[in-house]
Amino acid sequence: MPTTPASPLRPDLAAFAAGFEGTVVTPADPGYDAARQVANAVHDRRPAAIVKPVGAAGVARAVGFARDAGIPLRVRGGGHSLAGHGVDDDALVVDLSAMKAIEVDPGRRVATIEGGALAGEVVRATFAHGLTVPAGDTPTVGFGGLTLGGGIGWLARRRGLTIDHLRAVEVVTASGAALRASPDEHPELFWAVRGGGGNFGVVTRFEVRLGPIGTVYGGALVLPATPPVLRSHVPIAASAPEELTTIASLMAIPRLPFVPAEHHGTLGFLVLVAHDGDPAAGPAAVAPYRAVAAPLGEMLAPMPYPAMFELGGPEGRSGAVTRSTFLAALDDAAIDAILQYLSRRSSPMAMVQVRVLGGAVDRVASDATAYAHRGRPIMVTIIVPFLDPSEAAVHRAWADGLLAALGPAASGVYSNFLDDEGPARVRAAYPGVTYHRLAAIKRRYDPANLFAGNQNVPPAD
Ligand SMILES: Cc1cc2nc3c(=O)[nH]c(=O)nc-3n(C[C@H](O)[C@H](O)[C@H](O)COP(=O)(O)OP(=O)(O)OC[C@H]3O[C@@H](n4cnc5c(N)ncnc54)[C@H](O)[C@@H]3O)c2cc1C
Structure with a gap:
């Protein structure tokens, strides 16, 4: 008592x-x-x-x-x-960490996943049946948060976003009702949870379609951080077969055993690749990078798909500031701005990540889900990890400066890569009519904005 x-x-x-x-x-x-x-x-x-x-x-x-x-x-x-x-x-x-059950029906190629499962747990449980659903690139991220924002990861160009494989969800809404949303039941709610984040209730169960997967050709290629290398990245990654998805980061080269020690700590361009197709075709898909510059080091090999989720190594806990946006092209002005900012970075661990999307991501209409950035080919994300949380303001100022330096062509943001950046940036995550449609659905399912602790879309008046 x-x-x-x-x-x-x-x-x-x-x-x-x-x-x-x-x-x-x-x-x-x-x-x-x-x-x-x-x-x-x-x-x-x-x-x-x-x-x-x-x-x-x-x-x-x-x-x-x-x-x-x-x-x-x-x-x-x-x-x-x-x-x-x-x-x-x-x-x-x-x-939701006590709600992690994952049930796989290999015959129907469907999995039901409780709301607290982690991405890595989903990848392992489904891979045990030779199946998968796109689940980002990091094992410790919640499958729930990842999916509700969209879900961009290793398989993006071949298979699209996580939400593109969602069949239904079970949601506890603000009234306490447990609803099932799918194309046929509460279809507007189903539209909203595919990109609209945690605004509409607690998703207790996701039902997803699975596809076959086995060995992928993947790993890391470490290139010198020179303007020609940076200029070549988007054309190479965008014209590669759709089986190839890349995540490339300009950053201080970590102590990787396959990179000579003299390069450790210097600025490099780390291109992580996943070739989601015949592993024998992987080396040819990656070959254009080698034609631009001799790699400083590389570790590329056929590997079971879940091994892609171990590439980042164990995750240390630190403070972090993130700013992200979409670009139509990584032009010389953007490359200059990024290199200049990184030369005076606020944290030695600051990095700029470039993801080239396209492929299956763009084969879904922009208004089919609340992820409205289909057709935006390049996502640039500024990530500043740092050890002393009291220094956050310095890192925010640096990251904001670089975001602004990318110029007016940089617009929109993936809601899952939004930091605490205020209402205007939430609107940028849901451009045009998307925001208004989400606000109208919010009014129906959460009129008092009980679920406000998220990238919040308040209910329409
Ligand atoms: C290291 C790192 C790697 C990342 N990698 C990727 C990546 O590869 N691809 C990508 O797309 N994103 C990635 N992200 C971003 C990530 O998808 C978002 O930060 C996401 O919100 C995290 O979900 P979570 O469940 O772990 O977070 P939490 O902090 O637990 O949840 C975030 C919010 O999501 C909502 N939420 C979570 N679960 C539920 C649920 N079951 N029902 C209702 N609401 C829920 C809530 O509003 C909650 O406040 C990464 C982030 C980090 C820090």
Whole structure:
């Protein structure tokens, strides 16, 4: 029993915990500090409680409790929101980490995935059947957060986004109702959750279509960070067979065993590749890079697809600032700006990542889902990891400066690569009519904006 009366600021958590199927962690519990951590160390927040339901009924109970008590609600899957949306001061955090069941039906090539599963867990569970669904590039990212924003990863050019493989979702909405959304049931809600993020409720289950996968040809090619190399990257990656997806980063070369030590710490261009097709065709797809410059080092080989998710190595926890946008071309002015900024980077770990999209991503109409950036071929993402969270403002200023230096041709942003950047940038994530359609759907399913701890689209008036 609580020792003090409940109030809106002191919700009656003991009453909530009684009969709750799952775990409740409060500031009085020894596990509180671990339970309130999210991946981006900048966000050091102290929620009222972190609750870990084991099913949709517990999620509905937690949502109803936060709504009725008038306390902020946060939803956490893998905890990788760049803006730290999975935690907040005085909030009730619905942590989905006890909801990770993944069921694969190999005959129908369908998987049902609970809302708290991580991308790497989905990749491994489906690969055990020789099947997969695109699930980004990083194993520790929540499959839920990844999918609700769109889901861009290793298989993008051949298979499109994660949402392009979604058959249905089960959602607990603000009213506490558990709804199924699909092309035939609540179709507007189904449109909205494919790109509109966590605005519409807690997705307790995703149902996805799977496709066959086995060995891919993949790995890393480390090239010198020269203007000719940078100029050649987009033409090479965009004209490569669709089987080839690349993620290239201008960054200080890490201590990679396949790169001579003299290059470690110097600026390099790391091109990570995944060839999602006949592995024997992989080397030819990558060959044009070698014609531009002799690699400083490389590690390319046929590998089981899940090994692509280990390429980044173990993930260290640090602060991070991110700014991202789309470009039509990586022209000389953009390359100059990037090189100039990196020469005086605010953190030695700052990097600029270039993803060349196209292929299957663009074969879905821009208005078919709430991911409205089909046909935007180049995504540039400025990522600034740093060790001292108190220095965040310096890194934000540097990243904002570089984003502005990319000029007016840089426009729009993928919602999952948005940091805490304010309403105008959320609008940029949902260009044109997309924003208005999301706001109208929000009014229907969450009229009081209970789900506000996200890249928020407030309900239309
Ligand atoms: C290291 C790193 C690598 C990344 N790699 C990729 C990548 O390869 N491709 C890509 O597209 N993105 C990538 N991202 C971005 C990532 O997709 C987003 O940050 C995403 O929101 C993280 O989801 P999460 O569940 O881990 O985060 P959380 O912080 O747990 O959740 C973020 C928000 O998503 C919503 N949410 C999460 N799960 C649910 C659910 N089940 N129901 C309702 N709402 C939910 C909530 O609003 C929550 O606040 C990466 C981010 C990082 C930090």
